[in-house]
Amino acid sequence: MEYELRDPTGFFIDNAGNIYVTDNRNIRIVKWKPRASSGQVVAGGNCKDYLLENDVFMVSYLLNSTSSNIVLDNNRTMFICDRGNLRVQRWFQNDNQDQTIIANISCAGVNLDNQGFLYVTDEDGHRVIKYPGNEIVAGGNEAGSVLNQIWNPGSIYLDRNHSVFVADIINDRVVIWPAGVRESLIVAGGNGQGNGTHQLQEPHAVLVDYMGTVYVADTFNSRIVRWLPNSQSGVIIIDALGANLNGKNMFIPVDMAFDRKGNLYVADIFNNRILMFPIGKSSCVTSMYH
Numbered sequence: 186m187e188y189e190l191r192d193p194t195g196f197f198i199d200n201a202g203n204i205y206v207t208d209n210r211n212i213r214i215v216k217w218k219p220r221a222s223s224g225q226v227v228a229g230g231n232c233k234d235y236l237l238e239n240d241v242f243m244v245s246y247l248l249n250s251t252s253s254n255i256v257l258d259n260n261r262t263m264f265i266c267d268r269g270n271l272r273v274q275r276w277f278q279n280d281n282q283d284q285t286i287i288a289n290i291s292c293a294g295v296n297l298d299n300q301g302f303l304y305v306t307d308e309d310g311h312r313v314i315k316y317p318g319n320e321i322v323a324g325g326n327e328a329g330s331v332l333n334q335i336w337n338p339g340s341i342y343l344d345r346n347h348s349v350f351v352a353d354i355i356n357d358r359v360v361i362w363p364a365g366v367r368e369s370l371i372v373a374g375g376n377g378q379g380n381g382t383h384q385l386q387e388p389h390a391v392l393v394d395y396m397g398t399v400y401v402a403d404t405f406n407s408r409i410v411r412w413l414p415n416s417q418s419g420v421i422i423i424d425a426l427g428a429n430l431n432g433k434n435m436f437i438p439v440d441m442a443f444d445r446k447g448n449l450y451v452a453d454i455f456n457n458r459i460l461m462f463p464i465g466k467s468s469c470v471t472s473m474y475h
Contacts, residue, residue: 189211189457190206190208190211190215190457190458190459191208191209191210191211191457192208192209192210192454192457193206193207193208193209193440193452193453193454193457193458193459194207194209194439194440194452194454195207195255195294195340195390195439195440195452196440196442196450196452196459197255197256197257197442198442198443198444198450199257200445201219202218202219202444202445203216203217203218203219204216204217204450204459205217205227205255205257205263206224206452206459207255207265208229211229212229212269213226213228213229214226214227214228214229214255214263214265215227227263228263228265228276228283255295256295256296256297256303258297258301259301260277260278261278262275262276262277262278263275263276263278264276264286264295264297264303265283265295266292266293266294266295266305267292268291268292268293271288271289271290271291271292272285272287272288272289272290272292273285273286273287273290273292273295273303273305273316274286286303286316287305287316287319290305290307290310290314291307291308291309291310292305292306292307292308293306293308293337293338293339293340294306294338294339294340294341294352295341296341296342296343297343298343298347299345302315302316302317303315303316303317304316304322304341304343304349306338306339306340306341306351307338308337308338308339310324310325311324311325311326311327311328311329311334311335311336311337311338312324312325312335312338313335313338313341313349313351313362322349322362322364323335323338323341323349323351323360323362323369324338324351328355330356332360332368332369332370332371333367333368333369335351335353335356335360335369336353336354336355336356337353337354337355338351338352338353338354339351339352339353339354339388339389339390340352340389340390340391340402340440341391342391342392342393344393346363346364347364348361348362348363348364349361349362349364350362350372350391350393350399351369351391352388352389352390352391352401352402353388354387354388354389354404355387356374356375357374357375357376357377357378357384357385357386357387357388358371358373358374358375358385358388359371359372359373359374359385359388359391359399359401359412360372360375372399372412372414373385373388373391373399373401373410373412373419374388374401380406381418382410382418382419382420382421383417383418383419385401385403385406385410386403386404386405386406387404387405388401388402388403388404389402389404389438389439389440390402390404390438390439390440390441390452392441392442392443394443396414397414398411398412398413398414399411399412399414400412400422400441400449401419402438402439402440402441402451403438404437404438404439405437407424407425407434407435407436407437407438408421408423408424408425408438409421409422409423409424409438409441409449409451410422422464423435423449423451423462433456435451435453435456435460436453436454436455436456437453437454437455438451438452438453438454439452439454440452447463447464448461448462448463448464449461449462449463449464450462
């Protein structure tokens with residue numbers, strides 16, 4: 186049914202407020218209009234021509250570029266991580282036929298820069314590539330924890346300077362790779378796995394606001410943490426108890442996005458839902474939703 190989700194691994198929000206959800210276990214992409222009580226399948230599902238397999242990952246959107254899972258360009262063409270088939274698919278608007286543009290890749294996240302280049306995380310290759318050209322823009326030096334390595338990259342965020350922020354899952358950190366630089370800088374975590382405010386536990390998603398503040402989906406701590414620039418620890422702005430809805434606490438958040446009003450949306454994968462929080466951007470706000 187179009188109002189039910191199963192393991193939503195990612196989503197994006199367009200400028201009209203439509204939410205596109207990667208409905209992983211239903212093997213489809215579902216579009217939810219603002220205030221709608223049900224969604225519309227726009228890719229995958231039960232239609233025989235919609236060739237997606239298990240592990241459909243991630244969504245992003247060129248016009249607000251706040252998530253890294255699926256991507257839409259200005260023509261509303263979707264780029265989808267079809268993880269089960271080890272490929273990235275291109276899906277034109279109002280078309281029921283997709284096209285493979287990158288094969289043999291364990292894609293976990295995608296994003297578009299302002300020039301239309303596609304950035305793709307290759308989880309098993311421990312790298313991020315830029316398409317077309319397949320240029321390595323982060324990692325690519327095997328799995329590891331030194332600053333020229335990443336280990337199972339999750340979502341990515343791109344800033345206007347084409348710097349790549351990477352959720353470096355196994356290293357329990359978020360790193361930034363400035364364009365053309367061979368090593369990263371740690372912007373969140375990197376202090377061993379744990380639940381201290383200076384630590385992360387397998388973060389899967391990262392966002393950055395216009396002030397350079399980093400927002401992390403601290404996945405296996407079931408919380409959202411905000412890191413100001415050059416800070417040594419973060420501030421918990423949403424935790425599991427604060428995200429209680431209908432008797433269910435937020436559990437295992439895997440993706441995030443801002444809408445145009447600054448509201449923060451979170452993919453609460455364990456509870457099969459997308460949550461929305463009005464988030465204050467002021468650095469004076471020390472805690473919310475916990």
